[in-house]
Amino acid sequence: MNSSKPRRFRNGFVVPLAELPQLDYAIFSESLLAEVAADARIASYFGRPLADGLEIYAILAHDWNGKLSLLRTQVNGSFPSLTPMCPQLHLFERELSEQYGVRPDKHPWLKPVRFHKTWIDAADIWGRPHGKHPVPGDMEFYRVDGEEVHEVAVGPVHAGVIEPGHFRFQCHGEEVMHLEISLGYQHRGIEQMLIGGPHPSTIYLLETSAGDTTVGHATAYSQLLESLAGCEAPLRAQAIRALALELERLANHVGDIGALAGDIGFLPTASFCGRLRGDYLNLTAELCGSRFGRGLVRPGGVGFDLDGTFPQTFVERLKILKRETRGAIDLCFDAPSVLARFEGTGLVRTDDAEALGMVGVAARGCGLVRDARLHHPFGIWEGGFDTPIIELDGDVFARGNVRRREINASLELINQLLRGLPQGPISQPLGPLAADSLAVSLCEGWRGEVVHAAITDASGRIDRYKIVDPSFHNWSGLSMAMRGQQISDFPLCNKSFNLSYCGFDL
Amino acid sequence: MLTIIRERLRQGHRTGKYPKVEPILPERFRGLPQLAQNLTPQRCADAVASCPFAALSSNGGKLRLDLGRCLFCADCPAAADHAALAFSNDYRLATSRREDMLLDDNVYNVAERLNKSMRKLFGRSLKLRQVSAGGCNACEADLNVLSTLVFDLARFGIQFVASPRHADGIMVTGPVTENMKSALLDTYAAIPEPKLVIASGACAIAGGPYCDSPEAHQGIGDLLPVDLYIPGCPPHPYTALDGLLRMLGRIG
Numbered sequence: 001m002n003s004s005k006p007r008r009f010r011n012g013f014v015v016p017l018a019e020l021p022q023l024d025y026a027i028f029s030e031s032l033l034a035e036v037a038a039d040a041r042i043a044s045y046f047g048r049p050l051a052d053g054l055e056i057y058a059i060l061a062h063d064w065n066g067k068l069s070l071l072r073t074q075v076n077g078s079f080p081s082l083t084p085m086c087p088q089l090h091l092f093e094r095e096l097s098e099q100y101g102v103r104p105d106k107h108p109w110l111k112p113v114r115f116h117k118t119w120i121d122a123a124d125i126w127g128r129p130h131g132k133h134p135v136p137g138d139m140e141f142y143r144v145d146g147e148e149v150h151e152v153a154v155g156p157v158h159a160g161v162i163e164p165g166h167f168r169f170q171c172h173g174e175e176v177m178h179l180e181i182s183l184g185y186q187h188r189g190i191e192q193m194l195i196g197g198p199h200p201s202t203i204y205l206l207e208t209s210a211g212d213t214t215v216g217h218a219t220a221y222s223q224l225l226e227s228l229a230g231c232e233a234p235l236r237a238q239a240i241r242a243l244a245l246e247l248e249r250l251a252n253h254v255g256d257i258g259a260l261a262g263d264i265g266f267l268p269t270a271s272f273c274g275r276l277r278g279d280y281l282n283l284t285a286e287l288c289g290s291r292f293g294r295g296l297v298r299p300g301g302v303g304f305d306l307d308g309t310f311p312q313t314f315v316e317r318l319k320i321l322k323r324e325t326r327g328a329i330d331l332c333f334d335a336p337s338v339l340a341r342f343e344g345t346g347l348v349r350t351d352d353a354e355a356l357g358m359v360g361v362a363a364r365g366c367g368l369v370r371d372a373r374l375h376h377p378f379g380i381w382e383g384g385f386d387t388p389i390i391e392l393d394g395d396v397f398a399r400g401n402v403r404r405r406e407i408n409a410s411l412e413l414i415n416q417l418l419r420g421l422p423q424g425p426i427s428q429p430l431g432p433l434a435a436d437s438l439a440v441s442l443c444e445g446w447r448g449e450v451v452h453a454a455i456t457d458a459s460g461r462i463d464r465y466k467i468v469d470p471s472f473h474n475w476s477g478l479s480m481a482m483r484g485q486q487i488s489d490f491p492l493c494n495k496s497f498n499l500s501y502c503g504f505d506l
Numbered sequence: 507m508l509t510i511i512r513e514r515l516r517q518g519h520r521t522g523k524y525p526k527v528e529p530i531l532p533e534r535f536r537g538l539p540q541l542a543q544n545l546t547p548q549r550c551a552d553a554v555a556s557c558p559f560a561a562l563s564s565n566g567g568k569l570r571l572d573l574g575r576c577l578f579c580a581d582c583p584a585a586a587d588h589a590a591l592a593f594s595n596d597y598r599l600a601t602s603r604r605e606d607m608l609l610d611d612n613v614y615n616v617a618e619r620l621n622k623s624m625r626k627l628f629g630r631s632l633k634l635r636q637v638s639a640g641g642c643n644a645c646e647a648d649l650n651v652l653s654t655l656v657f658d659l660a661r662f663g664i665q666f667v668a669s670p671r672h673a674d675g676i677m678v679t680g681p682v683t684e685n686m687k688s689a690l691l692d693t694y695a696a697i698p699e700p701k702l703v704i705a706s707g708a709c710a711i712a713g714g715p716y717c718d719s720p721e722a723h724q725g726i727g728d729l730l731p732v733d734l735y736i737p738g739c740p741p742h743p744y745t746a747l748d749g750l751l752r753m754l755g756r757i758g
Contacts, residue, residue, distance in 0.1 A: 115685055116721060136685040156689045159668035161636040161650045163643055164686055185685045186640050189721035200558035204577060204715040211644030211740070268510050274654035275520050281651075282532065288580060289534035292644045294739065295580020303580050304534065327513050334509070502642050 003031040006069040008062065011376035012227045014439040017455070020072050028056070028073035029082055035060050035069065036086050041357050043068065043442065044451045045092035046466040047100050049120050050074070054100050059440055059453060063375040068440060081107035088357025091472060097125050111139045114184035114505055119192060137166045142180050144170040149177075152487060156185045163501035171487055179482040179490075181475050186505035194465040198225065198299075198433075206452075207294055210469050210503030212252060215244045215284075216445025217467070218297035220452040223378055224441035225299040228433040228456060235422040237301035238379035243417045244284060244293050244302075246410040249446035251280035253361075253403040253410075254325060256498050260400050261332045263492045264341045272328035279321055283314065301427025311418045322411050329404055342397035346481040346493035349394060358477045360448015360470040361406070362497050365399035367392040372444035385413075396496040433460040445470060447500065469503030521658045525757045529597070529744050536578040536593035537742075541569050541612055545590055553590035556583035559708075559717055562590075565610050573599060573607040573614075574711035574725075577739040600736045600749025604727060607711070607735060616748075617734055619755035624700065628674050629754050631663040634704070635673035635697060639690045640722055641680030645707035645740040649677065652743055664750055670694075675702030675733075679740075681709040681722040682729060694730055702753075703730045706746060708739040715739070 004027050009015065023031065036042070040060035048055045053076040060069045081104035083090045093104040094113045101122025104110065110125075115136040118124055128134050137156070149172050156164035164185040170178040190205050206221045207214045219241050226233055233241070258273025281291035288296035288304040295303050306314070332338050348358075353366035363370045372378075373385040389405045391398035433456055440453045448470030457463040478497045482490060522529065531537070545553070550569050554562045561575035562584055569590055584590040598616050601607050606615040619625060638646050652659040653666065667673050670693050682690060694703070705726050708714035713724035726732060736749045752758040 133684050156686065157637055157693055161638075161646050161653075161666050163638045163641065163646060164689065185683065185689070186638075186680070187683055187685055187721055188640055188681065188716045189719045193716075193719060200556075200583075201715060201718075204558070204579070208642035208644070208715050208739075211642030212647055214644070268514060271655050272513070272517050274651075275517075275656050278651055278654060278656055285532045285535060287534070289532060289536045290578075290580070291648065291742070292740065294577075298581065324517060327516055331510060331513050500643065502640075 003027055003034050006031060006035065006060070006071050008065070008067040008069045009440070010067060011372070011378050011440070011442045012223055013068070014227045014434055014437050015070065016434070017436045017438060020070060020438065022055070023071060023073045025073045025075055025079050028058075028071050029080065032058055032060070032071055032082065033085055039064060040069065042086070042088050042092065043449070044440070044453050044466055044468045045089060046453065046464070047096050047102075048455055048464040049100055052076070054096070054102055056096070057438070057453070059451070061376070063370060066375055066377075068376070070438070075102060078103035078105050080105050083107050083109070087355045088473070091476070101125055112184070114187040116184070116187055116189065136184050137182050139182065141168045141182070142170070142178055144177050148172060165501050167490075169482075169487055174486045174488065176482045176485050176487050176490070179479045181479060183475070183501055183504050186502040188506065190506045191465055191467060194462055197462045197465070203298065209467055209506060210471070210500040211292055212500065213248065213445045213447065213450065213469070213503065215241070215248045215293040215297055216443055216450045218293070219245060220441045220443040220450045222297050222299045223443065224439050224452050224454055225430060225433065227439045227441060228437065228454065229430040230434065231300070231428060231430060233301045233379065234425045234428055235380065236424045237426045239417050239421055240302045240304075240306055240426065241297055242380045243306070243414055244287065244296055245443070245445070246414050246417075247280055247284050248293060250407060250410050251277050251284070252446045253407050254280060256495065257329055257332065257400060257403055259495045259498070260342070260396070260492065261338070263495050264338060266332055266335065266338050269328050269332035272324070276321065276325050276328060283317060286310070286313070298427065300430045301425070303427070305426045306421060311421060315415065315418055318411060318414060325407060329407070333401070333404060339397065341492070342400060343395060345396045345489055346485060346496055347395050348477050348481045352480050353394065353477060356476045356480070357473045359473050361399055361402050362474045362477050363448065364388065364390045365402045366394040370449070372442045372449045376442045378441070378443065396492055399496040435460040447471060447498070448474065467506055469500055471499040471504045474499050475504060520655050521661075522656055524657070524744065524747065525751060531595055531597060531742070531744070533595075535595055535597070535742070536580065538594050538596035538599060538614060539571055539576065539591045539609065540594050541571060541591050541609065542589060545569055549588050549590060553584035553588040556588060559715065568610055570608055570610040572712070573609055573737045574604065574735060575708065575717065576737065577708055577715065597742050597745045598748050599738065599741070599745050600734055600752060602734060602753070604732070604735065607737060616758065617752040619758065620733070620753055625755050627700065628702065629756070632675065632750075632754060633665050633667045633673050634675050634677045635670045635693060636666050636677045636679070637690050637693050639678055639680040639686035639710070640683035640716065641707065641709060645679035645709070648740045648743050649679070649706065649746060652747060657743055657747060659747070662751060662754070662756060670696035671698065673697045673701070675704060676730070677704040677706055678710045678726050678730070679707050681713040681716040681719070681725055683722050687723065687729070690726075691729065702733045704734040704736065705732050706736040707741055708737060711735050711737060
């Protein structure tokens with residue numbers, strides 16, 4: 001076999017680019033496919049433009065070994081697509097085409113991802129007019145023809161106070177045969193704005209790459225910079241970050257269960273959870289002044305300490321919240337009318353979830369054990385997290401129940417953290433960043449794994465920064481969940497995933 | 507059924523007493539900044555240069571803060587390194603005019619009530635269509651919170667509606683990405699006259715952290731006639747509610 005065994009690293013590694021072999025594309029492909037066929041999945045996959053072509057980096061996660069591996073190659077113009085053999089690459093390859101004008105040959109589904117101009121001076125592979133901004137949603141949608149087959153188009157502006165995106169359903173009566181999702185409306189060009197950094201504005205761009213995952217993205221970024229600077233955040237800072245991540249998980253999970261209940265008209269839980277979600281956000285605000293954790297996580301540590309009476313107040317408030325949260329949520333999960341709506345709705349098979357490379361709550365709801373806190377622990381989680389929560393059924397109930405059980409687990413984790421809060425400083429200054437290096441950092445945000453990767457140039461500035469929000473992997477899962485469902489169940493299915501538009505669009 | 511009633515009793519009545527009773531915000535909450543007086547020209551210049559989002563400028567040697575651009579950063583270098591300003595706990599930040607957001611002598615003009623005929627139309631019933639145009643979902647999330655039972659927006663006659671045809675105004679979040687511009691303008695056009703425009707959050711006012719993005723506009727100021735500005739990144743729900751009620755003449 002003509003493949004190369006890639007080197008393996010742990011989460012938070014830094015490797016000088018000179019030590020990374022640049023493989024021939026054929027060897028790169030074969031190695032990547034061999035790794036995926038064995039035990040790996042794609043955590044990140046991105047390009048970096050060179051004077052004479054495009055470098056491609058693949059970051060593979062070997063969950064059960066707690067390792068990441070890296071492959072690098074260079075392409076020019078067009079190259080054979082790997083998507084037919086490895087479907088979880090489908091969006092990553094489309095992204096490369098859109099950003100750098102390269103063509104993965106025989107990609108079964110080669111369409112734009114975010115609708116922006118090419119990042120380098122290269123021709124648009126879809127032949128859209130040069131120099132003009134592409135029109136969002138302007139692409140060939142998958143289409144089913146036949147008697148009584150009709151199409152439903154929704155968005156970009158949706159009915160609620162939510163983000164924009166376009167959904168195209170192919171329906172036969174009420175039944176959805178296929179859903180295609182076209183996003184990009186929230187594209188703000190974050191990755192391009194990070195080049196040449198870290199700038200004073202960089203942390204704010206990352207905190208707002210997905211605003212409901214502020215702590216998740218800021219933690220991934222901070223870990224990355226700390227790795228590049230060759231230092232570690234003080235233990236106390238790591239504990240506060242871990243605590244804030246769990247608070248973020250609590251607020252969002254509680255809100256999501258409330259929203260699920262709201263979508264099926266079970267109003268008591270919807271109302272109670274709406275209030276409780278705010279109470280968890282307020283706890284984060286007690287800590288750092290912002291309900292979304294803005295300003296809390298910073299490279300080198302955290303900006304706010306949990307000192308004085310804080311730990312005690314938190315313990316007391318959480319004790320009350322725990323009782324109220326359980327009461328609100330159990331009400332819904334104990335009601336037969338609710339279960340009748342949740343169970344069997346929006347099924348994703350485990351095999352499909354695996355093939356699509358799904359992560360986080362949605363993957364765990366399909367029986368896949370994927371939790372960066374367990375597999376790729378960083379800092380305080382090293383050996384400290386051993387209870388990933390999975391459900392086997394892959395339906396709305398499973399995704400809801402993963403959340404319900406994670407809420408209980410998060411409350412317990414926070415209590416543990418508060419009891420054993422390490423003493424010491426909360427931040428330390430960062431030195432200069434390693435030059436000509438690649439660093440990768442993973443963090444289990446509330447939706448799933450947040451992966452950041454950065455390549456520095458000869459002066460230690462960021463030359464390429466790649467963000468993978470869990471939503472990037474999971475939107476395709478929502479499409480699969482809708483197959484064979486009634487279109488009226490779309491809001492419920494959508495809510496059970498609750499994916500980020502802006503985290504996808506960047 | 508009995509379980510539901512029991513749980514309802516246990517959860518208690520949670521709707522806040524606002525606006526009769528002032529909300530208690532966390533001690534570390536960052537609200538209306540207070541500018542330091544009598545800064546030396548050097549300190550003023552240093553403070554101006556330190557803001558990554560150009561919220562600070564020098565007005566004839568005096569420091570001026572544009573609250574529309576301010577993200578209320580926890581590690582604001584002008585506050586931390588140059589002691590040029592400090593954040594107070596005051597959440598009342600919404601204004602009626604863009605220029606009212608320029609703070610230089612610590613007098614801040616909060617939003618005024620609409621004129622009488624507009625108040626007659628909307629004062630007791632205001633339906634809003636919200637459009638997220640490049641927002642990070644934090645602004646959207648904290649607007650959604652207004653509809654929870656804690657704030658219970660509907661008790662003031664204010665509601666978010668699905669159709670622009672049913673709306674009296676549009677509430678925009680996000681810097682207006684190039685990809686959302688046309689959908690935003692279409693939605694605005696679909697709302698019957700007379701209509702209100704509300705810019706909620708630093709992004710919608712002036713581009714926020716995305717003020718330099720080639721993929722985004724600098725908020726809605728150049729695109730739509732704005733009636734109410736709500737600063738913050740994201741604005742606290744009470745900041746938004748305070749602004750809405752002031753505009754309708756329900757408080758202030």
